[in-house]
Every structure is written in C-alpha cells, then in structure tokens.
Amino acid sequence: MRTTILGTAVVAAAALTLTACGGSDSDGDKGKASAAEVKGGQQSGKAISLDKGKEKPKPDLVLTDTDGKKYDLIKETKGRPTLLFFGYTHCPDVCPLSMSNLGIAEKKLSKAEREKLRVVFVSTDPKRDTPKRIRTWLNAQGGTDFVGLTGDFDTIQAAARTLGIYVDKPKKEKDGSITVGHGAEVLGYAPQDNKAHWIYTTGTTAEQYTKDLPKIVKGQNP
Numbered sequence: 383m384r385t386t387i388l389g390t391a392v393v394a395a396a397a398l399t400l401t402a403c404g405g406s407d408s409d410g411d412k413g414k415a416s417a418a419e420v421k422g423g424q425q426s427g428k429a430i431s432l433d434k435g436k437e438k439p440k441p442d443l444v445l446t447d448t449d450g451k452k453y454d455l456i457k458e459t460k461g462r463p464t465l466l467f468f469g470y471t472h473c474p475d476v477c478p479l480s481m482s483n484l485g486i487a488e489k490k491l492s493k494a495e496r497e498k499l500r501v502v503f504v505s506t507d508p509k510r511d512t513p514k515r516i517r518t519w520l521n522a523q524g525g526t527d528f529v530g531l532t533g534d535f536d537t538i539q540a541a542a543r544t545l546g547i548y549v550d551k552p553k554k555e556k557d558g559s560i561t562v563g564h565g566a567e568v569l570g571y572a573p574q575d576n577k578a579h580w581i582y583t584t585g586t587t588a589e590q591y592t593k594d595l596p597k598i599v600k601g602q603n604p
Contacts, residue, residue, distance in 0.1 A: 429570065429580040429594060429604045437577035438569070440464070441541035445504065445533035448517035453531055455502065456576070463599045464500040464571040466578070468542050468549055468564050470507035471519040476566045476584055478523055484568070485524025487591035495599045496527060498573070504541075505532040506549045506564040545569060545578065572601045580604060 432438070440456050447453040465484065469477035484501055491499065503520060505511035516530035535551060542549040542565070550563035570580035580598070582591075594604030 428586075428590065429582055431603060432579055432581065437575070437579050438545050439577050440466075440571060441544045443504070443531075443537070443541040445531040445537070446513055448513045448520070448530045450513050453529065455531075458529075459500045459502065459571070460576060461573050462498055462500050463573045463601065464502060464576075465582075465598075466502050466504070466545075466569045466571065467567075468504045468506050468538070468547055469566075470505055470552075470562050470564070471511050471515055472507060472560070473562070478519075480566070480568060480584070480586075481520065481523035481525050481528070483586065483588040483591055485526075485528070486588035487595050488527065489524065490592050491595055491599070495596060498599050499527075499595065501525060501528040503528055503530045504538055505530070506535075506538065506542075507552050507560075507562050508532040508535050508538060509552065510560075570598055570604075572598070574601045 440459065443455040445453055445455075467477075467480055467484075469480065471477070481503060488496060488499065488501060503516065503525070505516060511532045513530070513532060516532060520526070520528045520530050539549045539551070547565035547567070547569075548563060549565065552560050552562045554560050566584045568582040568586070569578040570582065571577060572579050580603075597604045
C-alpha cells in the first residue's frame, strides 16, 4: 500500500509532498509494509529555510517520555537547538531511516554539543508505542540520547497540525495490517527564539546531518 499526502501550512509553503507509511499488524511482525513515496525532488535532502515571519514556534505539547514522566516540550527544550520528528516505531522505512541518520550524525558531535542538542521523537501511533518500546527502538537506531514521547493521540495530532504536519489516526486494514499516515519531515528549531527555521525531508542523509548539526547547535543557518 502506498499513499502520498500533501501537507499544509509550513510544508505547503515550502512546496513539499509528505508521506503516509504503511505499518505492520498489531503484533508488529507480519503485516504488509509499504515503502514511502517521495516526490518533488526533495531527495537532495538539503535543509529548507523558512522565510522570515513564517517560522513556527514549538507546539504546546505535554506528553509522557520514555521514563514514564511528563515532558513539557516547550519547557524542556527552551533555549536549546531542537530537532522534532513525528513518526512511529512500527514504521517500515522512513522513521527508522530518519532516526538512524540523525543518530549517526549526533554521535559525531562533541560532548558539549550533544548536551545542548535535543532530538525529539513524537509517536503518531501512541496506542502501540509504549514508553518502553520507544526507548528500545530509539536505542536501536543509535538515538540513545534522543527524547521519545507518547500519549493521547488527539493531543499529538493537534500539535502536529499547528506545524502543518499531516498526522492521521492509525487505521487497521482488512488484511490486519495497520496504516499510519504522517508527515516525514524533521523540523529544526533555533535556540535563540525557539522557532522552527528549517525543514529536512526524507532524502536527508547522515552525511548532510553531520555537516549541518554543528551549525544548528550554534543557531546558525546550515
């Protein structure tokens, strides 16, 4: 199953085409997985800078982290360079690739840079994505320092909409597989104003993130 979704707001302004991922069945092992479909030439993976005045503030989002504690996104990441991604752990392609590429790049930062940076993964499939599962999954992608969040789906969907990110409620198909539609971009927030200034698309490589992250940590344009 393959679906292409057109994003709105932030992403529409950047003329991007977003992705809906096909998932696995409820056990996470058997279902038919779909590859993400990407159009519009964004395979180059370079950061897209948002026009002045079009930057997006962080959503007012309070969820549960992988330690089972409440995590206030605005409070916890205030003044910190932050990368934000909405996805799910049963995702067959886009989500693990995005997180593993970030994991590779993050490991190449200095200790001081890693302590400043926050990479936040928000589940779009919170019913299946428990805190424990998210932690195990992020660690497997190399994101041992990454923040993983889960919680109420409606709250997550509403927060994504404020950013123009498409998130659809998980749907169980006739064959038992579960499809989870979500935007595939990573939003980059500058530490100076806590606003999203950059968008990374699915074509972004670990090499590109490795090049850009030191600049983002400093609040500079990559």
